[in-house]
Amino acid sequence: MLKTYDLTKKYGKFLALDHANIEVAEGECCGVLGPNGAGKSTLFRLLMGFLRPTHGQATIGGKDCQHEKVAVHSLVSYLPGDVRLFGEMKGRDVLEFFADIHPRGNRERSYATAKRLDLDITRRVGYMSTGMRQKLGLSIALATDAPMLIMDEPTTSLDPNVRAEVIRMIGEAHKSGRTVVICSHVLSEIEDICNRAIIMRQGHVVHDQNLEDLARRHAVTFQLAQPLPSVPDNLRDRIANIRQTEGSFSLETDGDLRDVMAWLAQLPLSNMKAQRLGLREVYDRYHAPESEQAA
């Protein structure tokens, strides 16, 4: 559905996106993660044809994002990171304007989406709070039935209840078969709805994580006052990242935990803990907080 080929963007001499090769299949829900300035919005703007690539190409539904913008825009519903709307207009008029110009827009669905987000559309946009304007942007973007949703930080400025509702709505869009690409700094939101997460750093895609695979992985920690014996052959493929700090060990497992536990249970260890590996642990491999990097 979406493909980028060595997609590169320089602002002057500054390289914001460096030879990104990304493929998102039809029906996937793909999270894009990375710290401020990693290049996420640049990627999204290139996909929408709002920026010209310095090098490379992107396609959506086989259409070139730069040269076939109209066709691409009819396939995509896009929520920008900075929702800017006409301040003089009332919310209802803005909704109707966008529902009418998007080939897959629909006024009734827009009103219903705004209602679900508890947005008062009789207000003038200029008098709306930041969160209300975000809800208006979401009511525009979530109301089309375009086959692809591209959302740049959809839950920014929203209160916790509305955040949860928006994540539910995006999850519903995915379940109904739409392809979703979403960036967020809230890892739990990505874990809740995405089946895949791409991690970016300084304009590079540094990791591509299947979240269904991740859900089968565990981190096991324990204390052992002797060297850890070698991992039995039958577990070798499923145990990784063994680390030791004095008498404390940690390792990561893939798949069923029972046979790993049976092996460890034969050792004189104490304080054993096993917990599911989350996206946080994967993200921290690339972007650990500075305090931990220094440690």
Ligand SMILES: Nc1ncnc2c1ncn2[C@@H]1O[C@H](COP(=O)(O)OP(=O)(O)OP(=O)(O)O)[C@@H](O)[C@H]1O
């Ligand atoms: N128009 C521009 N001119 C010059 N530099 C830019 C421009 N737009 C973005 N940049 C720079 O490109 C880099 C990537 O910016 P981008 O907005 O894509 O990051 P991001 O990952 O979306 O960050 P955030 O999480 O803060 O939204 C940043 O260093 C930013 O300062």
